[in-house]
Amino acid sequence: MQTTDEIASRSANIYDPQTKPARSILDDYPYAVIADDNEKLLVDARTGRQLSDPETGRLLYDPEGRPLGEGVVGRRVVGGEDVAVSPEEHDALAEAAIGSRIEADEARAFSRGEFGKYVVVRGPNGPERSIHILNTLRGSDAVKVGAHEMGHMIDDLAGKIVGHDRVAPVRMIDQDGIKAELRWLYNDLNNPTLQQARAAGRPVEQSSSKVYRGFGPEQMGYKKGIEADRELMAEAIRAYMANPNYMKTVRQRRLPAFAPM
Template sequence: MTAEKTQDAGFLASRSARIYDPPVKQPRPFEADYRPGDPRHEAAGGIADESGRLRLDMDGRPLTARYVAGRTVVGGGDTGLSAEAYDELGKAGTGGRPEAVAKSAIAGDAGRYVVDRDRRSGDVLSQDIFYDESLPADKAGRVVAHELAHAIDAIAGKMPTDGIDKELRTIYNDLNNPQSYGKRFGPEQNKYWGEHVRNELVAEAIRAYMAAPNYIKTVAPKAAARIRQYVNTHPKLKNTIQFNSIGGFGVTGIAAGTNGLAGYGANGQRTREGEL
């Protein structure tokens, strides 16, 4: 599908590139997530194999994905996602790489996740991610990560938000509020209404987990657990990406197919320089 044809398809749009990386939080100790004697881990034969690679996530579910956002080795540092990982995630979610297009082709939006369906059967014909080609690399990286998060949520079956709305709104405020004081910032301030409010809250939570696992586990542990529940066990997603424990990570780029785009919350730093 070309970007110009998105008006005839269903889409979720990033209306602004004014989004930020999660605030840095004090790293959690390994034992806070992998508690000695946890029956979930002992029942599965231990958390790691003989080489020390983690076999289970912190909830006791098998870690089977090629790429894991978070710790992968007992006592080791956190594993960042490579450009190749985001390439594969994009392919798993949409069948292709995110595409840089003229802003006018996506009606002035910063980015779009587009799903084209057969009008009679409702079957998905194609899925695409587009982003504004004029964005600087750091902003483009965040926008594409947000659209990828929409794709993950859609594939996972629309993660329910009951019981975690307050945490989701904390995340959204942290990642979207241009100031650190005053009234909390929600999707409504970005002109989203109805079901789109839920979609934006969830997408930003998933983006936060991709950018800084330590942040979301610290400020929104229930939301982080919900994401692990729906992604780590999904028959399609679990082979490509899973979420695990503590620590932020940076991504070196999306892929050569997206002009070597960098960003994705490198170092977990929140910045306001160069706002649009």
């Protein structure tokens, strides 16, 4: 009987989001205005509701009107830029969410071709979750693979039940209406031909050539359906954690909020 569910990373060749010009806060809150007599106060022009603390400028609500906590990934204050999750915060975030830090394991703990995995094991008191990366990964590769697995973690913890296996319910964040955008993002972050052209200094975009688009999880050996869809969302979450401004700039429709962040 299967007592473990694993979602594995099959490549360490994933890339950082592009740096984009910082957006205005009014791009994030198009219905809001900054008070004439207080540059720290953001007000909903439709209702008059204060969206920020007038003393500190700390944002109190997200663009959808949901209350914001202290650990915001993205814009935190009026006049400030988006704040990413730093690599130094990854372990603490994982520990807060699943009770354990990211573990660096020897190659024998992985199947051939795996560089990381998010694991759900049946425990005595319910599912037990953990994140593992290959201990030979160095520098930014270790960070990116770990962040990708954290994307799976958030997709699992914040998602809705879409099925069941023998370990725990299968949970995923709803992708209705955003699948095309998720695929665009995955290609932008994983297409090796596109990334090589950018690394060579060529100002190319996905629209420049057909070789720069259409790269999806299936090209990495993931099955179409839930398996590939999990990869799409994990990469979108990784991109948002690494560079919230990139996500806000390139997206065509608003992606879901990534609780618990």
